[in-house]
Amino acid sequence: MTAQIELTNVNKYYGAYHALKDIELSIRKGSFTALVGPSGCGKSTLLRSLAGLESISSGTLKIASEVMNAVPPRKRDVAMVFQSYALYPHMTVEENLTYSLRIKGVAKAERKKAANEVAAVTGLTHLLGRYPRELSGGQRQRVAMSRAIIRHPKAFLFDEPLSNLDAALRVHMRKEIRALHDRLGATSVYVTHDQVEAMTMADHVVIMRDGVIEQQGSPLQLYDRPANKFVAGFIGSPAMNFLPAVGGQDGRSIILDLGIKQTIALDRAVQPGRPLIVGLRPEHIELAEAGEGVLSAPVALVESTGATCFLTMQTTPELSVVFNGRSEARAGDRVGLNFASASIHLFDADTERRLPD
Amino acid sequence: MKRFLSSIIDGRGFDIGLVSLPLAFLLTLSGLPLLYNIVMSFQEVDMFSLGSFWRPFVGFKNYRDLFAQPETWPILANTATFVVASIVGQFLVGFGLALFFWTNFPGASWLRGLFLVSWVMPGLVVGAIWNWILSGDFGVLNFILRETGLIDGNIFWRSDPGFSLWAVIIANIWLGTSFNMILLSVGLSAIPRDLYEASELDGANVWQRFWTITLPMMRSSIGAIIALGLIFTLQQFDLFAAITSGGPNNASNVTQYWAWDLSFRQYDFAKGATISVIMIVFVMIASVVYVRSTRHEVRG
Numbered sequence: 164m165t166a167q168i169e170l171t172n173v174n175k176y177y178g179a180y181h182a183l184k185d186i187e188l189s190i191r192k193g194s195f196t197a198l199v200g201p202s203g204c205g206k207s208t209l210l211r212s213l214a215g216l217e218s219i220s221s222g223t224l225k226i227a228s229e230v231m232n233a234v235p236p237r238k239r240d241v242a243m244v245f246q247s248y249a250l251y252p253h254m255t256v257e258e259n260l261t262y263s264l265r266i267k268g269v270a271k272a273e274r275k276k277a278a279n280e281v282a283a284v285t286g287l288t289h290l291l292g293r294y295p296r297e298l299s300g301g302q303r304q305r306v307a308m309s310r311a312i313i314r315h316p317k318a319f320l321f322d323e324p325l326s327n328l329d330a331a332l333r334v335h336m337r338k339e340i341r342a343l344h345d346r347l348g349a350t351s352v353y354v355t356h357d358q359v360e361a362m363t364m365a366d367h368v369v370i371m372r373d374g375v376i377e378q379q380g381s382p383l384q385l386y387d388r389p390a391n392k393f394v395a396g397f398i399g400s401p402a403m404n405f406l407p408a409v410g411g412q413d414g415r416s417i418i419l420d421l422g423i424k425q426t427i428a429l430d431r432a433v434q435p436g437r438p439l440i441v442g443l444r445p446e447h448i449e450l451a452e453a454g455e456g457v458l459s460a461p462v463a464l465v466e467s468t469g470a471t472c473f474l475t476m477q478t479t480p481e482l483s484v485v486f487n488g489r490s491e492a493r494a495g496d497r498v499g500l501n502f503a504s505a506s507i508h509l510f511d512a513d514t515e516r517r518l519p520d
Numbered sequence: 521m522k523r524f525l526s527s528i529i530d531g532r533g534f535d536i537g538l539v540s541l542p543l544a545f546l547l548t549l550s551g552l553p554l555l556y557n558i559v560m561s562f563q564e565v566d567m568f569s570l571g572s573f574w575r576p577f578v579g580f581k582n583y584r585d586l587f588a589q590p591e592t593w594p595i596l597a598n599t600a601t602f603v604v605a606s607i608v609g610q611f612l613v614g615f616g617l618a619l620f621f622w623t624n625f626p627g628a629s630w631l632r633g634l635f636l637v638s639w640v641m642p643g644l645v646v647g648a649i650w651n652w653i654l655s656g657d658f659g660v661l662n663f664i665l666r667e668t669g670l671i672d673g674n675i676f677w678r679s680d681p682g683f684s685l686w687a688v689i690i691a692n693i694w695l696g697t698s699f700n701m702i703l704l705s706v707g708l709s710a711i712p713r714d715l716y717e718a719s720e721l722d723g724a725n726v727w728q729r730f731w732t733i734t735l736p737m738m739r740s741s742i743g744a745i746i747a748l749g750l751i752f753t754l755q756q757f758d759l760f761a762a763i764t765s766g767g768p769n770n771a772s773n774v775t776q777y778w779a780w781d782l783s784f785r786q787y788d789f790a791k792g793a794t795i796s797v798i799m800i801v802f803v804m805i806a807s808v809v810y811v812r813s814t815r816h817e818v819r820g
Contacts, residue, residue: 247714
């Protein structure tokens with residue numbers, strides 16, 4: 164468990180704007196780490212700081228145990244896949260792939276051999292003579308990755324590499340990138356705004372907001388135990404339901420406010436009268452017969468994709484429910500809702516932090 | 521009338537009408553004089569036949585006579601020197617400035633705008649100013665060269681046959697640099713930033729980035745500016761009129777000035793036209809290069 168990339172107390176200012184705030188991050192060698200967050204959260208700035216395209220204002224940045232704060236990008240030995248791919252338009256695919264080797268002064272025959280090897284892995288062999296403008300989006304994406312692979316760098320940095328592809332190709336490339344990562348045993352850092360990408364591809368997910376790391380951990384850790392309301396709402400699709408509540412007088416229940424107040428028993432202790440936010444994932448709610456279940460509410464909207472059914476309840480705030488299969492319920496029907504007490508997430512109403520279980 | 525109206529409404533035919541207007545303009549004001557000039561180069565023209573179009577046809581006699589004249593080859597050589605030296609000078613200084621302003625220091629765009637002053641000035645004014653700068657007795661250029669110890673005595677730039685052509689070249693480089701700079705600046709700013717970032721991560725230093733990214737990406741801009749430079753320097757007349765008048769003894773004479781001199785001062789219209797035809801050939805070649813290089817834009 165050696166750290167390939169280590170950031171200690173890293174800060175970044177653009178003038179007065181504080182873009183990265185006290186970043187502490189350790190990226191294990193061989194891991195796939197996703198930096199995820201809404202736009203403007205600093206994830207790209209963080210990635211570009213790793214690459215050396217941005218300089219950090221304070222703190223320490225180590226790659227393979229060497230301090231890299233003032234080392235220029237070309238000496239960091241990291242490869243980056245850009246959102247725009249940044250392929251050299253005046254070079255063929257082969258020249259694009261071997262550019263770094265050419266800069267290093269590798270002999271032509273050796274460069275050709277390396278290009279052929281990488282192209283065989285990424286399925287570009289028949290495209291080596293083409294120019295980037297003659298390639299499709301997916302092919303360009305592959306060239307950009309191959310250009311990184313050929314260098315055997317200390318780390319791969321991905322800056323939203325799939326956002327220019329259509330949905331079907333994105334799902335396909337997701338798997339391909341992950342498979343490639345496993346095959347190469349590389350260390351990858353992957354920036355995305357898409358939490359599904361982060362959850363499906365990464366071993367370690369770092370969630371950022373406003374230049375701060377809100378939480379980091381394995382995808383399931385983040386899903387099961389979100390540290391605050393922001394993380395809870397960011398991870399999972401459709402998003403978690405947030406309902407206002409207060410602690411019940413007996414200390415082992417909560418009083419939900421869904422327009423009408425409802426008391427729900429809890430599997431853990433809670434301070435009586437404390438204002439709370441209750442988080443409930445739509446997929447953790449089950450439908451029950453009217454009058455049964457923990458809650459009862461009228462249906463506002465039923466949406467079905469065939470395989471999955473999305474229900475929106477006519478409550479304030481709205482409550483959404485999702486389950487596999489189909490539903491007989493129609494808008495206006497009153498249904499019962501059931502969920503396990505253990506699936507309830509509790510957050511403090513003021514700090515929005517998760518309450519200890 | 522109905523057809524005309526409908527052509528405006530449905531647009532059919534109207535586009536041809538729009539195109540024919542500038543085409544007619546080009547044909548009457550550029551095409552016909554060009555053809556007339558070519559025809560004249562194969563005719564015997566004197567003051568008395570100037571008014572008529574049907575003049576005695578003499579074949580290539582004008583061309584043979586022209587190249588029999590002793591000053592023709594030196595003047596063609598002068599033209600070549602003038603064109604090559606001007607373009608090289610304008611391009612190198614212009615590209616250097618464009619790269620300099622590209623670093624985007626505070627005030628860069630403001631300063632770059634100021635450089636355009638040289639381009640908006642009329643050639644005759646530029647010539648008059650350079651006359652003072654180049655002046656043998658009190659010129660600033662001589663003063664600087666003398667004070668820095670590069671020369672011992674004054675150079676009489678405009679009247680020394682060894683320097684008079686270079687006097688015009690220096691003025692022309694100054695005149696054309698800003699145009700080169702602006703066009704090359706546009707080309708530079710069109711290169712995507714992330715290409716530099718990618719090549720930087722691929723290990724390229726500043727020098728390698730310049731040779732492997734900047735120059736190849738600028739290929740079409742450079743082709744265009746050199747072709748335009750060729751056209752503009754072959755058109756450069758004002759500076760010769762203002763600075764040396766082609767002298768002394770044709771030492772700084774070039775074809776474009778000589779053509780005017782032959783036609784309108786020696787009234788040898790046929791030879792003037794002949795020289796012009798030779799120039800047209802070169803300008804045509806430059807135009808083809810220009811059109812081809814702008815068509816060959818490489819953009820991701």
